[in-house]
Amino acid sequence: MENETKILVLIIGAGPAGLATSACLNRSNIPNVVVEREDCSASLWKRRTYNRLNLHLAKQLCQLPHMPFPPNTPTFVSKVGFISYLDKYATKFKISPRYNRNVKSACLNGDRWIVEVENSASASIEIYSAKYLVVATGENGEGVIPKIPGLVESFEGEYLHSSEYKNGEKFAGKDALVVGCGNSGMEIAYDLSNWNAKVSIVVRSPVHVLTRGIVRIGMWLLKFFPVKLVDRWCLLLAQLRFGSISRYGLVRPKMGPFMHKIVTGRSPTIDVGCVGEIKSGKVQVVPSIKRIEGKRVTFVDGNTKIVDSIVFATGYKSSVSKWLQVDDGDLFNENGMPKREFPDHWKGKNGLYSAGFGRQGLAGISRDALLIARDIVSLVCPRKA
Structure with missing residues (x-):
């Protein structure tokens, strides 16, 4: 094929997953x-995260x-610290991504990926012909904003996805609604409150709220004890730390936090201060949105609220299905996620791999x-493996 570049391994994505895979191969x-x-590595961290992360x-x-x-690195690394770490990582392992390259299609032709x-x-x-293809674009390819009646047609305020949120300065004194009670949603609600916005947060489903310390203890205990027992201890610690939070609209799932993570892929929310703001009344918990008219938001319980801004901390979705012919490697489904759950999610057929799709964090x-x-080393250089 004209202008075709033949290579052994092509890695798509220069986030932590792509950098780590390239480093291990190098x-x-x-x-x-x-x-x-994008025009840089780790663009999610550099361009699409809020300042206080x-x-x-x-x-x-x-x-x-x-x-x-x-x-000497702090136990909980700052956004700036982690970005610096990733840049030093790329330098140490001599990783030089080719930036501004947007993949349009990938398909199998014989035993090579075109x-x-x-x-x-x-x-x-540009056309690349690779023996092995590593999809490292991750689960967070595109921000998701749910379809809500009236949002696009009539909302008179500003709405944005959490990936566009930096800090709450421009929201000071305004009525702000955060949709989503995961880590991003709770932390953005807390940040908005600190900037003196009038904050409400939509909590649509049960959620486990823990502290960093409790999660750290739980993950250490999981090395020695069954997950159900560790869950029981962590919930006891959470009860001692927060008291009963269901009265404030934060209902815990029936499964414990670590079992819930295993079954659903949803991590517990790490409190950075938002629970205290909710208890004090500075942040109000509201149910799911039913519809929006002008600046009036109607919730499923019939109550309404006038809001100036909405921040959707409603997660991301994979973009893989837009360009990968999913059947060729028997790895991804039509939603751009692996067909098989962790720990069997990383390898498909015909030299296709996925990095960062296991819902297991860094x-x-x-x-x-x-x-x-x-695996690639074992196939290319069996003696090395």
């Missing part, structure tokens, strides 16, 4: 190319393969990268 001298649609898990659970955080990439910097099309990303590199 350590084994396996040639690989990383393509990234810190990693919610201890640094030991967030480091990438073969490069621990320095000993990937069409648009180079947005030069307005040209620790899962490291595991994926190590497994993928080990």
